[in-house]
Amino acid sequence: MSFTAPPGLAARSITTGYDRTPVIENLSLDIEPGKITVLVGPNACGKSTLLKSMARLLPVAAGSVLLDGNDIHALPTREVARRLGILPQSPIAPESITVGDLVWRGRHPHHRFGQRRTAADDEVIARSLTATGTAELISRPVDQLSGGQRQRVWIALALAQETPTLLLDEPTTYLDIAHQIEVMDLLADLNEQSDKTIVLVSHDLNQAALYASTIVAMRDGRIVCQGAPEEVLTERTVAEVFGLDCLVVPHPRSGRPQIFPLGRHTTS
Numbered sequence: 519m520s521f522t523a524p525p526g527l528a529a530r531s532i533t534t535g536y537d538r539t540p541v542i543e544n545l546s547l548d549i550e551p552g553k554i555t556v557l558v559g560p561n562a563c564g565k566s567t568l569l570k571s572m573a574r575l576l577p578v579a580a581g582s583v584l585l586d587g588n589d590i591h592a593l594p595t596r597e598v599a600r601r602l603g604i605l606p607q608s609p610i611a612p613e614s615i616t617v618g619d620l621v622w623r624g625r626h627p628h629h630r631f632g633q634r635r636t637a638a639d640d641e642v643i644a645r646s647l648t649a650t651g652t653a654e655l656i657s658r659p660v661d662q663l664s665g666g667q668r669q670r671v672w673i674a675l676a677l678a679q680e681t682p683t684l685l686l687d688e689p690t691t692y693l694d695i696a697h698q699i700e701v702m703d704l705l706a707d708l709n710e711q712s713d714k715t716i717v718l719v720s721h722d723l724n725q726a727a728l729y730a731s732t733i734v735a736m737r738d739g740r741i742v743c744q745g746a747p748e749e750v751l752t753e754r755t756v757a758e759v760f761g762l763d764c765l766v767v768p769h770p771r772s773g774r775p776q777i778f779p780l781g782r783h784t785t786s
Contacts, residue, residue, distance in 0.1 A: 526551040532581035534571045541567045542739045552713045556726040559736035560760055565719045566687050573604045573685045599627035603681040609672050611660040617671050618656040624678030646677040665692035686718040702729050727751050727774045735759045751775040
């Protein structure tokens with residue numbers, strides 16, 4: 519009997535952490551292909567640790583991460599880079615590198631060592647810069663950009679990698695609200711038009727509710743619940759995961775849940 523490995527990305531009973539201190543223990547998660555999955559939870563709950571482990575940026579002490587049914591740590595680095603585009607928190611660019619040269623690095627997994635940049639690469643780079651609103655910055659040194667501009671340039675690099683799956687750790691960090699929505703709209707467009715699988719970490723529950731197909735709510739290194747936004751973002755779950763009293767009401771246009779915190783000074 520032949521066996522066909524399931525496509526996509528999955529964690530199987532993984533234990534991982536830092537300095538031999540586990541942050542996550544015996545956690546399993548399947549990422550649904552072609553959908554947007556958002557990891558939410560309080561600070562230090564294990565969201566970024568899980569994303570790093572699934573991106574092969576952090577080794578697992580036990581269990582395994584599977585990419586298209588294969589142990590991700592057994593795959594060649596170039597092969598992984600062709601399948602997974604990764605935007606970690608606070609990435610660091612080489613000193614004085616220009617925006618164009620940084621985004622060009624996203625094309626490296628598609629070339630043999632020493633192979634020159636092609637016209638097709640230039641087209642992908644231009645398209646990635648345009649999509650993130652950074653085309654006019656192509657000749658600027660990255661270290662001269664604002665935090666928001668740098669973040670959009672890093673997203674352009676991830677797009678230029680042209681992978682079927684994108685993993686992004688807080689991609690709207692440093693962005694004002696207008697650029698946050700532009701980035702989230704861009705990710706939604708990529709998902710809808712290219713069937714791209716997207717996994718991201720977010721602290722914004724309302725944005726997660728508007729854009730996610732699946733929300734994974736975490737606390738203390740474990741998954742509390744996962745499912746569609748309306749299944750996960752309930753007043754009870756928000757209180758359990760974040761220790762926050764809130765009202766949850768439908769968005770007036772989409773009908774998706776929106777969170778209104780009830781602070782001590784909230785008036786009736």
